[in-house]
Amino acid sequence: MNQGQMEIKTPEYVSLQFQVAGLGSRAAAFIIDQILLNVVNILALIVVFLIMDGMSPLPFYFFEDTLPIAITIIALFIINWGYFFAFEFFSGGRTIGKKLIGIRVIQENGHSITLLSSFIRNLLRIIDTLPTAYFLGIIMVFFHSKHKRLGDLVAGTIVVHERKAKRKKKLTPIEKEIASRAISKDDLIIDEWTIKAFTARDWKLMNTYAGRFTQLPLVEKNQLTRQISEILLPKIGQDVLGKNEQDLENILLVLYLNLRDEWEFDM
Template sequence: MLDTVREIHTPEGVALRLPAAGPVPRALAWLIDLAIRFALVFIASMAFGLLGSAGMGLYLVLLFLVLWGYPVAFEALWHGQTPGKRALGLRVVAADGAPVGWMASFLRNLMRTVDMLPFGYAFGLAASLADPWSRRLGDVVARTMVVHVADRGHGAGMPPAPAQAPPVPLQPDEQAALIAFAERAWTLTPQRQEELAGIAAPLTGRQGPVGVDRLLAIAQWLLGRRA
């Protein structure tokens, strides 16, 4: 199944494109997390087995935490990613693109008991194939979705810059073009950055490196990064 893109608009009028992950990469990420959890349970069973009946009680507590707390804790504390999702470049986000919270993560993982029915995640697979953004039932109920993390290449991202409001209101397509420039600036040579910034000189009133910095500052403002 081909991955699709969900486009949402922020209150500032910025169009965000969320590349939804299909069932295949999600299944691979789940298998990685399953292997990690099995390894943790296996190691714990050997350690707690030395403690006799007291160890059995501790083992059952750990088993519950690993099976149910593992995905919730990682998604809520690790920017929507479990180790398996991070390995596959996936992330859980809210339906509006915001970071996933504790309640949403708990709800989507609790619904796995339904997605697994009648066996082999049949309900979850059927739902993801029918949904335009490949959401399983848990994602639909929790209003979340799994997306591909944008490839920043060697860990690079949008160059840091202080936020600055644009001098005039921008149309949605102009906002999208400006944000796209900022997100791809790290892939361009300084000369190419200045060349493109020169096209936007009527907006920024600047040329050269100063014009590039001004465009990056406006992009930060459009993305809601006011600090």
């Protein structure tokens, strides 16, 4: 295996390969995130000082009541910490900086980052910043074989490069089929919690179905559609009974589009 590559065996006995994100890409993503947060911090402070200055005939630095400033500092701390925590969980392991650089946080078992993992990972960010300027975190990422900082070690997470779907000039057969049906991932409202409940084995099953969809004879395709629908559709709250094969196919193809965004990492 190439340097920077790692293989993960999931609990479902599915092997996944990832390219681990190194210090350079992680630092670039962090700098972008920090610039965005600094802009928010500065704007928030300016607004607070203008409001406080307008409420008193004295300049804000003469205020005896420091409660508004204390509340602002606490709020900014929550925003700065909560930014990483919320984005990494609700945006599939990606902050804005990570998304622009093309990296994301996942669990060591190949699954998406959980709420607890995101909380622990970012809580320990405080220690990783010690003694200053992320010195401890930088040293650990640089020397660790999987480029982990302390937060990653404790939370059981790893940062990997995303898989950019390699689009050919011509659409694949399943993409042509989806386009002909005018199907999009937004045709079904599937929340983030539900998507995260799907395993690597579910994705492999869905991906195999999509790959064979246009090749199977009608009878076999209808059989396979109903079998896979009975396995996967209850997970998104869809009842198989009462639906014909065409309806089931459309729902499965929408589910395929959603799972493809979640599971296709850069390897």
